[in-house]
């Protein structure tokens with residue numbers, strides 16, 4: 494061990510697999526010690542086992558009574574929509590036209606984009622989210638603003654310029670050629686710079702011509718370790734519209750498939766109105782369905798079909814989708830995820846939901862071994878959860894009888910107040926200052 498070792502004593506929770514399919518997947522240490530050095534995990538085990546291995550003089554930070562987990566991973570969120578979170582509309586398409594497009598129009602101003610990016614990143618960290626897959630706007634300067642701030646904070650983030658060349662206000666439109674050129678310039682500037690990754694980001698089929706989607710697909714094959722992110726099959730009016738715009742495609746998902754946009758690191762938001770053929774195609778191409786429960790309920794889009802996803806082994810991950818989503822908190826997102834599951838007869842265990850928010854997210858992003866767990870060598874992105882963070886959660890936590898019940902209470906009753914501290918690459922980037 495090197496001399497700059499730091500150690501954190503608390504209960505430790507992380508996963509080595511999906512607990513829905515592996516009964517040994519949950520790794521729990523009631524009195525645990527997380528040991529880090531140079532921003533990476535050295536060890537995570539029982540306090541008693543590790544104490545004697547620490548170099549003399551190592552500071553042991555005492556978080557007893559708290560639970561340390563890997564930082565949460567939000568696999569779909571829009572930073573330019575921070576200011577319109579919780580805006581009323583009668584469904585997706587009116588919401589886009591009334592709130593989303595006007596607010597995104599302001600991001601041609603890099604100073605405005607930087608101010609929003611700063612607030613957005615602080616809000617992620619306050620909620621314990623250390624990695625996110627983020628939409629910017631059509632403006633390249635919105636991407637430079639975002640990555641500039643994220644890189645300065647040394648956060649591991651994924652982001653990209655929205656590509657949209659039709660069916661939106663003039664001030665938000667690019668062209669197939671300009672969008673491909675701008676995206677490539679941004680890839681060269683930001684992809685794999687420090688902890689930043691680029692996502693090729695055609696907004697959704699209705700706002701992209703076939704020519705634009707094809708150029709996006711070409712970029713995706715030219716830069717195979719970039720991400721792809723888009724929306725699919727969120728809302729029935731949208732699905733109908735896509736059928737009219739692309740009459741030759743077998744399904745909405747097939748529009749993207751034909752353009753070479755399905756592969757590892759492709760993130761498809763919502764996936765509510767897919768059929769089994771689509772789900773099988775998602776699985777075969779290792780594309781990921783990013784499930785956005787607060788958004789789907791808020792916009793009345795529909796209920797994600799977990800049983801259908803599991804039956805065909807469709808990869809899934811968890812996301813807030815702010816500003817269609819109504820909370821930055823992945824705990825609140827678990828709360829609504831659970832209820833969506835209940836509406837189709839599924840009981841989602843809390844351990845599965847915590848897995849989805851940590852190692853599951855890392856796997857969806859092909860970042861297992863880098864983030865999402867306390868395996869040796871992983872980056873030390875971690876959070877300190879407080880089961881006593883509110884009077885009600887404290888009272889409920891006192892009567893839980895198992896780890897599952899405690900985690901379930903955190904998912905149902907926890908929020909930003911539950912995040913006592915957030916660490917990124919071993920550095921404290923948020924500490925909750927007051928009890929409210």
Ligand code: GUN
Pocket residue numbers: 571585589593696697724727788814817
């Ligand atoms: N479909 C296309 N754009 C968007 C967006 O910004 N939010 C959501 N929820 N769905 C979309």
Ligand code: ZN
Pocket residue numbers: 569570571724762814817
């Ligand atoms: Zn979205």
